[in-house]
Amino acid sequence: MLLTALGTAAGIGRGVATTSFLVDETTLIDCGSGVGSLPVEQLEKIERVLLTHSHLDHCGFIPFLADCHAYRDGPGITVYSQPETLAALRAHLFSGVLWPDYTRLPDPAKPWVRLEEITVGETVQLENGTATALPAAHSVPGIGWLITGPKNAFAFTGDTGPCPAFWNAVSRVATLSDVVSEISYRNKDSANAERFGHLSAEKLAPLLDGLPDGMRLWISHLEPGRETEMMAEIRATLPSRLKVDAILSGQEIVL
Numbered sequence: 001m002l003l004t005a006l007g008t009a010a011g012i013g014r015g016v017a018t019t020s021f022l023v024d025e026t027t028l029i030d031c032g033s034g035v036g037s038l039p040v041e042q043l044e045k046i047e048r049v050l051l052t053h054s055h056l057d058h059c060g061f062i063p064f065l066a067d068c069h070a071y072r073d074g075p076g077i078t079v080y081s082q083p084e085t086l087a088a089l090r091a092h093l094f095s096g097v098l099w100p101d102y103t104r105l106p107d108p109a110k111p112w113v114r115l116e117e118i119t120v121g122e123t124v125q126l127e128n129g130t131a132t133a134l135p136a137a138h139s140v141p142g143i144g145w146l147i148t149g150p151k152n153a154f155a156f157t158g159d160t161g162p163c164p165a166f167w168n169a170v171s172r173v174a175t176l177s178d179v180v181s182e183i184s185y186r187n188k189d190s191a192n193a194e195r196f197g198h199l200s201a202e203k204l205a206p207l208l209d210g211l212p213d214g215m216r217l218w219i220s221h222l223e224p225g226r227e228t229e230m231m232a233e234i235r236a237t238l239p240s241r242l243k244v245d246a247i248l249s250g251q252e253i254v255l
């Protein structure tokens with residue numbers, strides 16, 4: 001199983017895009033602007049989106065992805081997330097105002113976007129592994145994802161503030177090789193991190209005790225233009241026994 005980072009940033013700018021990870025050829029974790037870097041032939045192969053939460057930097061490209069199927073008579077996509085997140089997509093994104101209601105078009109029995117509820121602890125079967133919803137603590141209802149492949153497992157926090165339940169869950173996964181955690185704010189802005197349901201390095205550090213030495217801990221959701229400054233602080237704050245690095249577009253992880 002191959003995981004490819006398409007977009008990993010908190011915002012946009014040259015060379016950076018918002019959250020989207022490709023799992024093999026058919027699954028996306030989140031559908032931010034990063035997905036737009038894929039050629040059309042690859043976009044058409046995507047069957048499902050594992051969505052962490054309803055904020056636009058994570059779900060805003062779902063209509064355009066669905067359009068790849070709409071234009072070419074494809075089967076459409078299935079979006080898996082919590083009931084509150086799916087309700088937000090129905091009410092706001094596919095309201096018929098921001099975008100036509102692709103959850104009922106072209107035919108309510110066979111729409112371009114199918115919404116499937118999933119709750120924390122439930123698993124989606126993938127072609128070559130599984131995806132399990134993990135807890136998160138954001139300003140809107142959110143989840144993380146655990147992707148288990150034939151050899152290794154990968155965990156993604158999604159957008160979250162401190163969430164001990166996430167870190168307890170991943171520390172029990174024997175095959176875990178890589179974790180991607182968001183850090184959106186510098187330590188001096190920890191109060192804002194807390195206010196908006198995000199992490200700074202000093203808020204993440206106490207949660208990492210359950211990770212074994214040498215675990216790869218990738219950092220996502222950095223502020224565009226501040227990556228170098230933030231990573232210097234993050235490396236100085238997080239335990240040196242972990243392999244800490246920024247995850248950038250194009251990074252591949254074999255599971």
Ligand SMILES: Nc1ncnc2c1ncn2[C@@H]1O[C@@H]2COP(=O)(O)O[C@H]2[C@H]1O
Nearest residue numbers: 010055056057139159184195196197198
């Ligand atoms: N009052 C607020 N509550 C939550 N988010 C806010 C607020 N004001 C500004 N924001 C920004 O809105 C963004 C929404 O997406 P994020 O959670 O990634 O990050 C959030 C903050 O950067």
